[in-house]
Amino acid sequence: MPKSIAAQAAVSSASRPSAWAGRLARNRWLYLMVLPGLLYFLVFKYWPMYGIFIAFKDFQPFLGFWDSPFVGLKHFERLFGDPNFVVLFRNTLILAAYNILFFFPLPIIVALMLNELRQELTKRVVQTLVYIPHFMSWVVVVGIAYMFLTTEGGIMNELLARFGGEKINFLVSNEWFRTIVTAEVMWKETGWGTIIFLAALSGVDPQLYEAARMDGANRLRQLWHITLPAIRSTIIILLILRLGHFLDTGFEQIFLMLNAMNREVGEVFDTYVYSVGISQGQYSFSTAVGLFKSIVGLILVVVANNLAKKFGEEGIY
Structure with a gap:
């Protein structure tokens, strides 16, 4: 019994990628329509989010993003003060x-x-x-x-x-x-x-x-x-x-x-x-x-x- 269950699980896992590929092929035009909007949000909304760390650094363009000194909440204290x-x-x-x-x-x-x-x-x-x-x-x-x-x-x-x-x-x-x-x-x-x-x-x-x-x-x-x-x-x-x-x-x-x-x-x-x-x-x-x-x-x-x-x-x- 355990062997049959394992075999069924293996078959279902093996068929899962093919089922996903079939669904992708059937709905390819819908996914193609979604792609420009998805790329827009990825490029202009999500990817730039790493830039918020600049708020906790004293950013210097010549030093770059990672090498600029970390200053913590200094800029927020300046804003609120x-x-x-x-x-x-x-x-x-x-x-x-x-x-x-x-x-x-x-x-x-x-x-x-x-x-x-x-x-x-x-x-x-x-x-x-x-x-x-x-x-x-x-x-x-x-x-x-x-x-x-x-x-x-x-x-x-x-x-x-x-x-x-x-x-x-x-x-x-x-x-x-x-x-x-x-x-x-x-x-x-x-x-x-x-x-x-x-x-x-x-x-x-x-x-x-x-x-x-x-x-x-x-x-x-x-x-x-x-x-x-x-x-x-x-x-x-x-x-x-x-x-x-x-x-x-x-x-x-x-x-x-x-x-x-x-x-x-x-x-x-x-x-x-x-x-x-x-x-x-x-x-x-x-x-x-x-x-x-x-x-x-x-x-x-x-x-x-x-x-x-x-x-x-x-x-x-």
Whole structure:
């Protein structure tokens, strides 16, 4: 009996590679489609992760990665002991909260509105118009904002002056900086963010709406009891993923909007890393700041995922 069991095990182990090869041959086109994405993550996401050790070294390009002296938590102590840390953390936190509170719900609202359009031509035209800003660079977006908000011929200030108001120097105002930055993000990325929610809405069974209409439910009740529950899991997953980039406020946009007058409320970790770390060749310090942001994002993702599961949702893992 033991000999027969061993023989069966040997046969199954011998047939295992051939079964794997057969499965690979049958699904070769699917694996081929996955390959570019897999290579992207391996090359640009996983392979560079060894570089985080630079945060614990005093990296010198001439000495190389391994021969640079190990300094432990020196760069983190410098970051947390910097008098500007509290200001940087506050500015980054407030801009990130603005994005979550005002930008994140907007693609959902636009997707729901587009989903209610019954004329297909109108729906496609509106979709195209709201998608276009995503393909503009931040240089163009900030240039448009300057054209609208500058005191010298800006459309907003010209309208204020025409209606008897005083011109406002929006571009150097601490009070308006965060509002303008958030509004730019909303205008540029809202249309692109609706794609996922429209895809989720397309999977809702039309028979549910027919049954609701037969029961006398109006459009608002159909929206509340059918549409929103159908995309609730998508909303939660995207929110969790968004929290992973909570402190990533975007370097290019903030850098272009910064000036000497609004730096007090506009300087964030990304611009600080550029001005203090990259420009001065302090790569280890820059890596330490980036690692700190990543750890904060990881903690937020884990906490949000556990909360989602506690309330009966699937989460991301």
